[in-house]
Amino acid sequence: MRADRLVSLVLLLRQHGRMSAPALAEELEVSTRTVLRDIEALSAAGVPVYAERGRHGGFALLPGFRTELTGLNHDEALALLTAGSQRGERAFGLSSALASAMRKVVDALPESHRATVGDAAQRLLVEPESDLLSRRTVTEEIPAATMAELRRAVLTGHKLRIHYAATDQEPRRRTVDPIGLVTVRGRGYLLATRSGEDRTYRLSRIEAAEALAEPAERPGRVDLDRIWRDRTARFLADGHITVLVRVDPARREDLLDGSLTVRAEEPVDDGWLRLEVTYQDLRHAVWALWQLGMDAEALAPPSLREALRERAARVAERYGDSTKAGPRPVQERLPAFEVSGD
Structure with missing residues (x-):
């Protein structure tokens, strides 16, 4: 983890020229103290990073410094592939990995292309947080540790133990065979089987997760889009x-x-x-x-x-007689679209 962070720090300095410690800390999602320790580690390793003092100071690399740092790790490659088809940068806990991967992609570009690509990226906006009617997109927040265990079980094909709170029920522990993860309009779902039966779990209702050593019982290849369509059709046919x-x-x-x-x-x-x-x-x-x-x-x-x-x-x-007035009824509320596992 620290090695990846050091690479990201160098790439940030290469692409921005000069950055303050607080700005680096915000980009890397760490504390300012951690950034200062990382700067010291880079200097000790021979990376020519130096400090510029003053109001507009910060850290920078010596001009012309370049090294091969653009190899993508597993999570970064996964983040790029996922973001290419869906709004994956906000899903499945991959936002940090995507940011790191994109820095490596930009750094791999020829010098003459970087400025044009950076300008183009500023002129394209995909799925903003609100639409023209100021309706904000609601994205569920899943604890990073829980999301990491869910991803690990799904991608490695191991059984998963979850602590799940179904609608109007007390939380219970379940051991499932994970099939895949789906995100729809900011809501995440775990598709799985339990004792051979299809189950769909809201990620926001999973209070804890643990990937187990035992292999999951599931096919080697999966058409997740077809499975989601089938489960959605069954859900909609049930009493709707x-x-x-x-x-x-x-x-x-x-x-x-x-x-x-x-x-x-x-x-x-x-x-x-x-x-x-x-x-x-x-x-x-x-x-x-x-x-x-x-x-x-x-x-x-x-x-x-x-x-x-x-x-x-x-x-x-x-409202037929304007001279009469009475208490107004409580506004009805739209029931939430819920898919509970059990």
């Missing part, structure tokens, strides 16, 4: 409600944000869209479509149309 709805195209994204999944979509003659979407239950569907007001209409099932009609009638009655 499918709704046919027409919506103003300007509110399409709002409709999708409130639903679990979209099964079909087509334009209609009046310029609106007709979609087949899934909700957790009737209450969830009423809540979600009520938020869209006159910009959406539930076409089926009849039970949903009746529930919305009754709700609209109650609201109209409440």
Whole structure:
């Protein structure tokens, strides 16, 4: 770990020219004291790093210093591969590895390309924390030690012991055969089997994890995307409600944000869209479509149309006489999309 940090420190100085100890500490996610010790270690090893004092001072390398430091380690290569297909830089505890790997990639570029690549990177933004409506992306925080054990068990193919708190249950220990890790809209899941049965666990509900020495019982090759689709389909078929709805195209994204999944979509003659979407239950569907007001209409099932009609009638009655006022009902809350393991 320290060797990788020393390499990253040298690469940071090569790419930035001069950096203060606090700035280096922030980049490397260590304390300032650790940075100072690392600087001393580099100097002792013959790396020409020197200190510049003053308000704009810091540490720098002698001009022209270069050495081959760009070999990627396992986690860095994994971080690049994962980030290339998904938002892996924020998933599975690989953010530090990705930052280190990208520094090595930049350092391996010819001198003439570094400036243009750096400028290009500043002009591309992928998946910011909030959208144009100021809705922030919620990313679950998983303890680093727990995430490291989960990754280790999944990648090495060993059984995994987890301390898991299912919905409305006390935490219990389970030993599972891990298949893979999935992240969806900032939420992480462990796909596994337990006694031969499929299990899906929310990472945020795993309080502790330990990779065991015993090999896991699982196939050597896996199509994780297909497995996730199959499990999602089974989940959605279990007691959920499918709704046919027409919506103003300007509110399409709002409709999708409130639903679990979209099964079909087509334009209609009046310029609106007709979609087949899934909700957790009737209450969830009423809540979600009520938020869209006159910009959406539930076409089926009849039970949903009746529930919305009754709700609209109650609201109209409440506001029919402006001279009467009473306590307002507590706002209904959208149930969270949960997948519990057992």
